[in-house]
Amino acid sequence: MKKLNYLSIALILLFIISSCKKQEEYVINDKLNPDEIINITSIQPGSFAADSNSKYIIRVQINSRTDSAVSVNLTTTSGLINSKSRSETMRVNVNRYADFILTAGQTPGPISLRASVLSTFFRDTILTFTKSYPDTILLHPEAYTIAKNSSVVANIQLIKNMGFPSKNQTIFLSALDISGNNIGRFTYTGSYSPGAVISGSFSPPTDYIGVVTLVTTVVKEDGGKIVGKNNINVQ
Known part of the structure; x- marks a missing residue:
């Protein structure tokens, strides 16, 4: 009878531990603010010229508790991302960020950047490019x-x-x-x-x-x- 009680107690404890562990699993939209899900955390350098040549590192950060295999997408209304297109997708690293390289376009004025994850959560920002003049x-x-x-x-x-x-x-x-x-x-x-x-x-x-x-x-x-x-x- 005691063995049965011990077994029952062990099963109950295992259930409680399993339940706690499940509760700790990360859900990307579980009561998080937009900045806590995905954000454009830095752009280097910080001044922008529409010279069809200058390159800017755009860092997209996601929440630290997500799986490192999560991919993020960055789109732009002008220029090229990673020298390929206006929309590129990359996996974040173990520090939960991905660095994209934006090559400036030809037209001065504002452009829009959008960083997104899981096709649902996104953050937008606007960069204003100055006119590049001839030397x-x-x-x-x-x-x-x-x-x-x-x-x-x-x-x-x-x-x-x-x-x-x-x-x-x-x-x-x-x-x-x-x-x-x-x-x-x-x-x-x-x-x-x-x-x-x-x-x-x-x-x-x-x-x-x-x-x-x-x-x-x-x-x-x-x-x-x-x-x-x-x-x-x-x-």
């Missing part, structure tokens, strides 16, 4: 001497030491005589695309002869200017 402007006419009453094409490149200037540059073309007065017609068609060559066309006034300076100017938001120029001779 140098190269302007090369296809001919440096032209006949009067003819036109010439000039190839223009906006050059940045690292990466590319952003989209939406404010670009002005002008042509000046030796006195600095505007002369003739210097224009380009289409819009600037990072890394692409702009094709401008210059036509001097009727029967004009002399030296003309072709000028390309990019105007910055703070009023600063980047200028590229070259001369042609009309004869």
